[in-house]
Amino acid sequence: MGRTPPAGGPGSTASGPGTRRFRLASPTTALVLGAVALVLMALAIALAGPVHQLSILGSGPVVPVVLIYAGVGVIVARRQPRNPIGWILIGFILLFLLSSVAGWYAVLYYRFGHHGLPLAGAAVILQPLWAPAILMFPLVTLLFPDGRMASRRWRWVLLAYAVASALASAAIIGPAIAAVAGHDVHLDSFGDVITSAHHSGGALAGAEVLGLAAILVMWLSFVAHQVLSWRRATGDRRQQLKWLASGGAVTVAVVAISFGIPSTSVSGQVLGIGLAALPAGIGVGILKYRLYDIDRIISRTLAYAIVTGVLVGVYAGLVLLATQVLRFHSTVAVAASTLAAAALFAPVRRRVQRAVDRRFNRARYDADEAVSAFAARLKDAVDLDSVRDDLTGVVRQALEPAHISVWVSHRG
Numbered sequence: 001m002g003r004t005p006p007a008g009g010p011g012s013t014a015s016g017p018g019t020r021r022f023r024l025a026s027p028t029t030a031l032v033l034g035a036v037a038l039v040l041m042a043l044a045i046a047l048a049g050p051v052h053q054l055s056i057l058g059s060g061p062v063v064p065v066v067l068i069y070a071g072v073g074v075i076v077a078r079r080q081p082r083n084p085i086g087w088i089l090i091g092f093i094l095l096f097l098l099s100s101v102a103g104w105y106a107v108l109y110y111r112f113g114h115h116g117l118p119l120a121g122a123a124v125i126l127q128p129l130w131a132p133a134i135l136m137f138p139l140v141t142l143l144f145p146d147g148r149m150a151s152r153r154w155r156w157v158l159l160a161y162a163v164a165s166a167l168a169s170a171a172i173i174g175p176a177i178a179a180v181a182g183h184d185v186h187l188d189s190f191g192d193v194i195t196s197a198h199h200s201g202g203a204l205a206g207a208e209v210l211g212l213a214a215i216l217v218m219w220l221s222f223v224a225h226q227v228l229s230w231r232r233a234t235g236d237r238r239q240q241l242k243w244l245a246s247g248g249a250v251t252v253a254v255v256a257i258s259f260g261i262p263s264t265s266v267s268g269q270v271l272g273i274g275l276a277a278l279p280a281g282i283g284v285g286i287l288k289y290r291l292y293d294i295d296r297i298i299s300r301t302l303a304y305a306i307v308t309g310v311l312v313g314v315y316a317g318l319v320l321l322a323t324q325v326l327r328f329h330s331t332v333a334v335a336a337s338t339l340a341a342a343a344l345f346a347p348v349r350r351r352v353q354r355a356v357d358r359r360f361n362r363a364r365y366d367a368d369e370a371v372s373a374f375a376a377r378l379k380d381a382v383d384l385d386s387v388r389d390d391l392t393g394v395v396r397q398a399l400e401p402a403h404i405s406v407w408v409s410h411r412g
Contacts, residue, residue, distance in 0.1 A: 025087065030077035033090045037070040040097035047104040068276035069093040072283035079287060083147040085140050086286075089279060095133035102126035103191020110187050121180040127191040131172040135165040135215070141248075142222040145240045145286045150229065161218045164211055171208070240285035246297070247281020250274050303353045310348055315341045 023029075041063065073089030080086060102123040109120035142149070142158070149155060176193045179185045186194040230241040254274035283289075315337050322333030378387065388406050 023081070025077070025081045027078040027081060030074045030081070030086065030090065033077075033094065034070055034074040037066065037090070037094055037097060040094065040101055041066050041070075043101045044097055044104070047101060047108070064273055065276050066093060066097065069279045072279040076283060076286050080147075083286065085143055085145075085147055085282065088136055088140055088143075089282070092133050092137050095129045095136070099127055099130040099133065102129070103187075106185075106191045107187055107189065110185050111189070121185075124180050124185055124187070124191070124193065125173065125176050127193075128169075128173045128176050132165065132169045135168060138219050138222055140282060141219075141226060141244070144226065144244050144282065145237075150225065154225070157218060157221065161215070164215050164218070168211060168215060171211075236288060240288070243281040243285035245281075247278040250277035250281075299353070299356045303349065303356045306352050306356070307345070307349050310352070311341045311345060314344060 045063075069089060070093045073086050073091075073093065076083060076086030077090060078086075105117065106120055106123040106127060108114045109117045109123070139158075139161075142154070149158065175195050179193045179195075188194055226241060226244065230238060230245070233241060251274065254272070254277070258272070318337035318340055319333050322328040322336065323330055328336075392404055392406055
């Protein structure tokens with residue numbers, strides 16, 4: 001009978017069973033990339049002062065947004081190394097940070113005259129990395145939550161998107177490479193290359209428009225895919241998609257509202273924190289942390305938003321009525337309108353909350369209705385056995401427990 005050679009001896013291989021091999025997609029790699037993100041963030045903050053730029057992602061505070069994007073990416077990649085979504089989040093924030101650091105470094109060289117800095121040309125070429133970062137991020141929508149595509153036909157969509165994204169990135173990075181190669185670099189305050197005015201050919205301009213349209217259509221197809229998945233999904237999968245949709249809705253709303261608001265203002269800083277809603281929703285959805293709280297969060301957010309809008313409208317209407325029509329003194333009108341809005345808050349909130357729960361938090365609404373009906377029946381109940389059976393049915397309907405038992409004490 002032959003003897004099995006010892007590990008590492010003759011006849012053994014480094015890739016054989018039982019041996020440990022380094023995997024690129026590993027928790028250790030996620031930690032290393034997270035540390036790199038922190039280093040790049042520190043460099044970005046250090047360079048932001050000399051070039052008078054205070055924002056990386058367009059609006060809002062740098063540190064919280066970067067930490068949440070990078071943190072969610074690292075956590076997901078460590079917990080689920082085979083899920084590409086965590087690595088996409090990390091890659092997105094790394095490319096954005098590298099783009100900002102390279103752009104501001106190049107600005108110091110080409111605009112502020114610090115010609116002793118090395119590798120300024122390389123910084124100019126790295127600055128447009130924001131483009132592949134933006135093009136990479138929508139893949140999170142397509143691959144959410146487990147990193148797999150629903151069917152094989154989506155592979156062709158993914159391949160087409162990869163080709164279109166590569167061409168678009170090359171079109172954006174190309175002018176930077178040409179400027180460095182021709183020793184004719186002119187940058188704006190963000191480090192983008194300023195190209196000389198020229199008239200592009202009709203075919204080239206048409207190709208750019210078609211390429212952009214194709215990318216936008218594929219982005220919309222990713223969203224439509226998840227909307228259809230949500231309509232068919234049940235249980236945890238449906239709640240995961242709700243977290244994705246809620247985070248995306250908050251982020252889109254923040255971007256829409258923040259147009260025209262300076263990123264350095266207090267409003268811009270507060271709104272900018274909302275950019276972190278999307279990665280937060282993605283992280284909760286993938287890790288399945290307190291999934292079913294999303295219904296309550298949605299219902300409360302909608303309810304208070306509606307109540308706020310109604311009360312602001314009532315307040316403004318009463319002030320205008322009192323001051324413009326009835327000709328009351330402005331101070332009296334404001335005081336009376338404030339008291340009226342405060343008095344209306346509780347009844348309006350109750351009515352709006354019930355209406356919102358009926359649509360967005362149906363389970364809680366049905367449970368509250370069952371408990372209210374039980375309380376009404378209990379007033380006229382005299383038979384202990386019927387009360388016990390009714391109580392058991394209500395608890396089962398409202399809480400859906402796996403097992404329920406009722407003990408009744410017969411002591412006086």
